[in-house]
Amino acid sequence: MSIRIAMAGQKGGVKKSATARALGTAFAGAGMRVLIADFDPKQTTCTKWNLRRQSRFPDLPAIAVKPYASVAQCLREADEYDVVIFDPGAFASEIMVEAAAQAHCVILPTALGLDDLEPSVDLANGLVQRGVDPQRIAFALHPAGDSDSELAAAREYLGQTPYATLDGYVPQMTIYSMAHDLGLSVIEARSPVPRQKAERMIQSAINTISALAN
């Protein structure tokens, strides 16, 4: 069976697709066949990003990104891939819950202020009420600001929940959105320090996912 990862977020623009792309390119770089299921039929931002990637960087690790109308439709093709990443649309939806229920690991990217942390924890609690195993849920500190004390406070806040928090963080930086414009992921950003920051968090995600999938 393929490794299945679900992205989730209570609000739009919380970096679900950015985290999905980074995970996808990391697994593809390790030689795995990767599918990102784009459940955002209006925007299909991941699908369009992958078209930019294929045309500009045909030599980079290739991933499949396809739009799907339902989780069931995606699961019919899932066994063709080693890794399937469910990327739901902007707001918490039934598809997001269904995808989370099918995943070995559910990743919730969150910014660091209480305005973002509280809804992220509420969403995690809601997923658990809908049957998701709390041990399968992990927060990703993405996007972070420029304050170490805010990072520490966010880790402490999330540390009081039953859910894991990935190591590392990805800051809010233009270099990452520029990478997306080119068809690259945050772990392929064209500047070493931001790239290494993203790599650290994504490696932590891969370690967590691998442990859960085994």
Ligand SMILES: Nc1ncnc2c1ncn2[C@@H]1O[C@H](COP(=O)(O)OP(=O)(O)OP(=O)(O)O)[C@@H](O)[C@H]1O
């Ligand atoms: N670390 C970052 N720094 C700056 N910009 C970023 C970063 N990560 C992602 N972005 C940009 O922020 C925007 C929102 O990110 P993304 O598309 O990943 O969010 P999302 O949760 O998938 O949004 P939606 O809810 O619309 O699906 C995009 O324009 C993306 O390129």
Ligand SMILES: [Mg+2]
């Ligand atoms: Mg998205």
